[in-house]
Amino acid sequence: MIELVELSKRFGSLCAVDGLSLSIERGEVLGFLGPNGAGKSTTMKMITGFLPPTGGKATVCGFDVEQKTQEAQTCMGYLPEGAPLYPDMTPRGLLAFCAAARGLRGTARNSAIGQAVERTELASVVDQRIETLSKGFKRRVGLAQAILHDPPVLVLDEPTDGLDPNQKAQVRSLIREMSADKVVVLSTHILEEVEAVCTRATIIADGRLRFDGTPVELRQRSRFFSSIELHLKGNPEGASRALEGINGVDSVQSLESPEGHTAVRIFPRNKQALLPQVTALASERGWQVEHLFVDPGRLDDVFRVLTRKGSTEERGASSIPNTTSSEQSNDNPETVASKS
Amino acid sequence: MNGTLVVFRREFAAYFSTPLAYVFLAFFLVLTGIYQWAFMSFYNADQASLQALFGGLPWLFLALIPALGMRLWSEERHSGTIELLLTLPISVPQAVLGKFLAAWAFVGVALTLLCSEWATVAYLGEPDHGVIIASFLGAFLMAGGFLAFAALISSLTKNQVLAFVVTLVLLLVNLTVGFPGVADWLGSVLPATLHQVIKDSSFLVRFDAISRGVLDLRDVLFFLSAMALCLFANASVIDLRKGA
Numbered sequence: 321m322i323e324l325v326e327l328s329k330r331f332g333s334l335c336a337v338d339g340l341s342l343s344i345e346r347g348e349v350l351g352f353l354g355p356n357g358a359g360k361s362t363t364m365k366m367i368t369g370f371l372p373p374t375g376g377k378a379t380v381c382g383f384d385v386e387q388k389t390q391e392a393q394t395c396m397g398y399l400p401e402g403a404p405l406y407p408d409m410t411p412r413g414l415l416a417f418c419a420a421a422r423g424l425r426g427t428a429r430n431s432a433i434g435q436a437v438e439r440t441e442l443a444s445v446v447d448q449r450i451e452t453l454s455k456g457f458k459r460r461v462g463l464a465q466a467i468l469h470d471p472p473v474l475v476l477d478e479p480t481d482g483l484d485p486n487q488k489a490q491v492r493s494l495i496r497e498m499s500a501d502k503v504v505v506l507s508t509h510i511l512e513e514v515e516a517v518c519t520r521a522t523i524i525a526d527g528r529l530r531f532d533g534t535p536v537e538l539r540q541r542s543r544f545f546s547s548i549e550l551h552l553k554g555n556p557e558g559a560s561r562a563l564e565g566i567n568g569v570d571s572v573q574s575l576e577s578p579e580g581h582t583a584v585r586i587f588p589r590n591k592q593a594l595l596p597q598v599t600a601l602a603s604e605r606g607w608q609v610e611h612l613f614v615d616p617g618r619l620d621d622v623f624r625v626l627t628r629k630g631s632t633e634e635r636g637a638s639s640i641p642n643t644t645s646s647e648q649s650n651d652n653p654e655t656v657a658s659k660s
Numbered sequence: 661m662n663g664t665l666v667v668f669r670r671e672f673a674a675y676f677s678t679p680l681a682y683v684f685l686a687f688f689l690v691l692t693g694i695y696q697w698a699f700m701s702f703y704n705a706d707q708a709s710l711q712a713l714f715g716g717l718p719w720l721f722l723a724l725i726p727a728l729g730m731r732l733w734s735e736e737r738h739s740g741t742i743e744l745l746l747t748l749p750i751s752v753p754q755a756v757l758g759k760f761l762a763a764w765a766f767v768g769v770a771l772t773l774l775c776s777e778w779a780t781v782a783y784l785g786e787p788d789h790g791v792i793i794a795s796f797l798g799a800f801l802m803a804g805g806f807l808a809f810a811a812l813i814s815s816l817t818k819n820q821v822l823a824f825v826v827t828l829v830l831l832l833v834n835l836t837v838g839f840p841g842v843a844d845w846l847g848s849v850l851p852a853t854l855h856q857v858i859k860d861s862s863f864l865v866r867f868d869a870i871s872r873g874v875l876d877l878r879d880v881l882f883f884l885s886a887m888a889l890c891l892f893a894n895a896s897v898i899d900l901r902k903g904a
Binding site: 368390400407408 | 740744
């Protein structure tokens with residue numbers, strides 16, 4: 321439904337988006353992740369026909385966005401960054417304006433407005449001037465405007481930015497609810513959001529695609545993925561050495577712990593699961609285990625590694641490195657993921 | 661077409677959703693009233709005409725129209741709503757035209773209020789209604805020209821104050837070169853052809869001609885083409901510098 325082919329945007333000498341190619345299908349919720357200035361918003365502006373690309377092209381619902389801008393815009397709903405709205409209008413007035421612009425009339429218009437208001441829970445403020453609304457309500461008015469005509473494609477630039485945790489949860493469930501028969505593209509700074517709502521995660525940095533896969537695959541990129549944190553009472557002798565002796569352990573790192581306690585992190589080779597072996601060893605040696613934790617991987621860690629300048633382009637789960645033990649040296653852990 | 665109408669309706673309603681419209685209309689009425697009755701001493705002139713009123717209108721428009729036009733695009737840029745507007749299935753020319761027509765219609769409302777002055781002179785004497793109708797039409801056309809220019813300047817900046825000042829200064833220059841004393845002086849220092857071009861493009865000269873009751877098609881076309889030119893430039897600027 322959305323097809324980006326070598327999409328590029330230059331502002332003078334600055335290359336904001338650099339040859340981005342993506343294909344997004346119905347039912348997918350794609351999350352754009354990336355640092356500020358990575359080109360996420362610019363990409364969305366090109367998808368929605370606000371900015372013309374300087375190279376490549378974007379196709380939405382089969383319409384070339386640059387050639388058939390209005391046709392493409394008809395099948396899209398868009399929440400621009402910061403949810404800009406006309407402050408002197410009421411939500412009802414604004415939605416009526418957008419509905420009219422989208423060619424909705426009479427009862428079709430009224431039911432579309434009613435439904436959007438209901439879905440975004442705006443009923444209590446629908447006749448209040450937008451400038452008097454809280455940030456959360458403004459964001460929801462922006463969302464209501466985007467979903468008004470029940471478009472097959474939704475483009476949401478930071479839909480939960482500035483919302484409180486309850487509102488965030490609400491917007492996320494709204495997105496999930498609507499995503500079944502739609503394409504949703506959203507950008508976010510919040511890594512957890514990708515796991516909460518997205519079926520597909522992409523990381524963009526310096527205008528280039530650095531990662532494209534599922535949120536789970538993204539997490540698996542973390543050097544901490546399936547590593548085991550083990551806290552023991554006392555200081556059993558030779559614990560580290562014993563753990564290193566387990567088949568499949570790559571290395572064991574000592575962690576800071578209070579007096580009379582031992583804490584280690586066990587890194588497996590090839591991200592294999594080591595929990596049975598570790599628990600077996602602990603009971604065999606009679607260690608008093610206080611705390612045992614299998615790390616599901618850390619998104620912020622992956623994010624940092626993938627978005628660092630000079631990181632190479634990597635795509636898809638297929639390219640997850642089968643890291644060898646020598647590469648997973650803990651002296652310089654952040655280099656691991658970028659080496660492949 | 662639908663896009664133009666939708667934008668027109670929103671913009672026109674927007675004037676009346678803030679105090680701006682009422683302040684503007686009140687200002688307009690008070691200023692024209694003061695000008696007509698006190699400044700130009702209507703009673704002493706002993707003439708049943710609105711000549712004096714329409715003579716002062718270009719200078720009143722000079723202050724009021726830039727104030728009306730400055731927000732057309734600067735505000736959209738400043739608040740980011742331009743992104744909302746132009747990602748709706750509304751084309752840039754439709755948005756440009758809709759906004760302009762709404763502002764122009766608003767000036768039309770203001771001019772309609774001057775019918776009270778018209779009724780007054782009709783009550784007091786026997787004015788030449790043809791001249792007055794021509795003057796109203798001329799004033800409406802001139803306001804359109806001013807507004808289209810204001811919209812163009814507004815499309816160039818996010819800053820409304822800057823848009824106001826630049827529009828005011830450039831329109832002042834345009835009016836001044838058509839002012840009899842200045843026009844004569846320019847005639848003495850500039851080559852004849854250049855002087856003619858400058859004089860012909862002054863809104864003041866064109867408006868004076870119409871408000872004397874001579875509705876020349878050339879003057880009407882002048883205003884219409886000035887509007888078309890400014891609006892075309894306006895649309896091009898928006899197209900080229902949307903994200904700026």
